Amino acid sequence: MKKALAMILSAALALALFAGCGQNGGSTSAASGAQEPGPAAGKTLNVWLPPLSANQDDKEVWDKIMDPFEEENGVTVNVEIVPWGNYEEKYLTGITSGQGPDVGYMYMEMITDFIDMGALEPMDEYLTDADKDNLLYLENGIIRGKQYCLPIVVGNACVMCYNKDILAANGITEIPSTWDEFIETCKKIKVDANGGTDVYPFIQRWGNPSISTLNTSFYPYVWQGGGQLFNEEGTAMTIDSEAGRDAVQFLYDLRFTHGILPDMVTSLTEDDCMSYFSEGKAAFVEMETTNTANFDTAGVNWGFITSLTKETKGTFVASDSLVLMSGAEDKALAYKLIQHMLSGPSMTQYHASAKFAPIGKDEEYHDNPAFESVYSEDGAALHSLPAVKGSSKIYDTLYKNLQLMMMGEMQPDDVISETVAYAGTILNE
Numbered sequence: 001m002k003k004a005l006a007m008i009l010s011a012a013l014a015l016a017l018f019a020g021c022g023q024n025g026g027s028t029s030a031a032s033g034a035q036e037p038g039p040a041a042g043k044t045l046n047v048w049l050p051p052l053s054a055n056q057d058d059k060e061v062w063d064k065i066m067d068p069f070e071e072e073n074g075v076t077v078n079v080e081i082v083p084w085g086n087y088e089e090k091y092l093t094g095i096t097s098g099q100g101p102d103v104g105y106m107y108m109e110m111i112t113d114f115i116d117m118g119a120l121e122p123m124d125e126y127l128t129d130a131d132k133d134n135l136l137y138l139e140n141g142i143i144r145g146k147q148y149c150l151p152i153v154v155g156n157a158c159v160m161c162y163n164k165d166i167l168a169a170n171g172i173t174e175i176p177s178t179w180d181e182f183i184e185t186c187k188k189i190k191v192d193a194n195g196g197t198d199v200y201p202f203i204q205r206w207g208n209p210s211i212s213t214l215n216t217s218f219y220p221y222v223w224q225g226g227g228q229l230f231n232e233e234g235t236a237m238t239i240d241s242e243a244g245r246d247a248v249q250f251l252y253d254l255r256f257t258h259g260i261l262p263d264m265v266t267s268l269t270e271d272d273c274m275s276y277f278s279e280g281k282a283a284f285v286e287m288e289t290t291n292t293a294n295f296d297t298a299g300v301n302w303g304f305i306t307s308l309t310k311e312t313k314g315t316f317v318a319s320d321s322l323v324l325m326s327g328a329e330d331k332a333l334a335y336k337l338i339q340h341m342l343s344g345p346s347m348t349q350y351h352a353s354a355k356f357a358p359i360g361k362d363e364e365y366h367d368n369p370a371f372e373s374v375y376s377e378d379g380a381a382l383h384s385l386p387a388v389k390g391s392s393k394i395y396d397t398l399y400k401n402l403q404l405m406m407m408g409e410m411q412p413d414d415v416i417s418e419t420v421a422y423a424g425t426i427l428n429e
Contacts (some may be wrong), residue, residue: 005052015020026087040333041074047337048091048101052153053353054290056287061353069340077337084210088392095327097121103337105152107320108385109392112234115148116389121324126335134360140319143387149321150338155357155367156288157317157374157382158216159304161295165193166283175303179224179250179310182284186390196289201260202284203276206406207267211392211399215316216286218402220307221247221414223314223383234388237423241415246310248405248412255406266407276423277302284415290355304370308379319384390426397422 006315047066057106058081065076081099082090088110094100095117114120121248124147132138133152141149161251170189176182186201222229227243238244251413255261268276270291277285278342295302307315321343328334340346343364351358351366357375358365365372368402376381398419404410411419 024178039069040330043330043333044076044241045079045103045328045330045334045337046078046080046101047103047238048080048094048224049105050084050087051081052292052298052356054355055353057353061350065341065346065349069337073333073336075333080247091119095325100325102325102328102330102334103341104323104325106149106323107318108387109331110142110393111149111321111323111397113386114341115143115387119326120148121326121328121331122148123150123324123335123338126324126332128166128339131339134362136359136361137319140251140384141321148302149323151319151320151321151359153320153356154355154359154384155292155318156287157371157376158220158288158315159306159371159374160279160284160308161287161290161292161302161304162284163193163277163282164301164303166191166280169193170223170283175305177305177309180310182308183258186254186284189260193280198281200262200276200282202254203268203282203287204261204265205270205271205273205274206265208269211395213270214395214399214402216288217384218247218398220286220315221250221310223381224308224310224312225380226311228386230386230388230391234386235427237394237420237427240420245412245416248402248415251402252405252412256408261406274282275376289368289374292368292370293355306374306381312379313381314383315381317382317384325350339378364372388427390429394419394423396428 022325047062049062050060053061062079062081066079069075070077091100091104091106091110091114095114100119111120127147128283135150137151137154138147139155140151143149160200166189167173167175167185172185172188174181176185189199189201191197192199193407205213206217222239222244225243227241227245227247227367228238231238238249255265259344271284273285274287274291274294276282277287278294280299280300292304293303307313324331324334324338342360347359347363348366351363355367357367388394398415399408401415401419405412405415
């Protein structure tokens with residue numbers, strides 16, 4: 001059934017690409033016979049981006065960034081902000097119906113599937129020497145030996161945050177760095193900063209509706225154990241390794257063996273975790289760096305470590321990219337727009353609203369200075385997800401199985417065996 005669906009999608013994509021973006025609202029030439037001051041004048045480029053601004057003003061910010069490009073090239077750039085809730089579905093529907101963008105924003109879990117559909121254009125022929133010298137994370141965008149992606153967001157690392165006042169109230173003077181130290185520290189936490197007993201040593205977001213929970217609460221532990229999620233070829237899931245088994249068992253033990261994670265952890269969302277920590281009711285929480293601004297606003301006396309350690313340090317960092325769509329009529333112009341979007345002046349303007357680290361040498365570091373050391377000193381510990389066929393479906397199954405484990409309905413070995421078996425069916429389609 002899935003193979004049949006893939007054939008249908010491929011056929012639909014072929015028709016969409018044959019029709020070209022001129023029919024679907026992508027790059028279109030000016031009306032016949034009109035005077036054009038240049039080859040790009042009168043054309044329209046469509047760009048799809050997600051909501052990332054802290055002020056929820058992504059559309060306004062990007063429109064301003066596009067203004068000089070539009071004026072210089074005599075083109076119109078239409079920016080559409082696509083909600084996260086149906087992100088991949090929006091792309092799939094748009095591309096197969098011939099209504100896709102010229103330039104898109106994709107995260108690693110979705111990229112390989114769209115490459116297989118023929119929807120993404122390699123950018124090697126457009127990449128200049130200046131681009132290669134300036135852009136910091138080009139290697140992250142090389143898939144199957146080709147430059148399918150140019151990273152635009154590399155950052156928002158997941159870190160382990162702690163409440164200094166709660167630790168002090170429990171007589172804890174040393175910040176744990178290893179798994180064993182973390183367990184022993186959490187066992188000592190009995191009171192909050194004011195001596196009250198309404199406090200949790202550690203909380204996680206296992207009630208969150210999004211598989212992004214795995215970014216904070218599972219993947220880092222696999223990497224800390226020295227493991228990987230997939231083999232280098234992307235043909236097999238490898239959490240049935242010692243590191244993978246240790247990561248799953250570590251979570252199980254935090255919940256059931258040591259009683260560090262409370263029963264309610266299976267209902268907590270990301271917002272719940274931020275609230276509990278901000279209100280001084282949790283000693284430790286895993287959190288993306290951009291979300292920690294809430295702790296400052298709440299007046300929490302907090303600190304962080306990049307990650308715990310078992311065999312090594314390891315944590316998640318986003319590595320999302322701009323992609324050039326195969327359906328773009330004027331691919332050279334669309335790539336020129338990508339260059340403009342990733343330029344230092346554009347990124348400086350963007351990062352005033354969306355706090356991420358620079359992706360090029362032509363921009364200074366404008367993110368929270370507290371996290372500069374994460375990138376300058378712990379760069380080797382930062383991992384992004386690999387581009388693997390069907391990985392979104394695999395991660396979704398992994399997340400559901402881990403949720404069942406945290407509810408006491410699955411055992412660690414079953415989580416691993418059932419997830420790996422399911423991954424095999426996807427990877428071998």
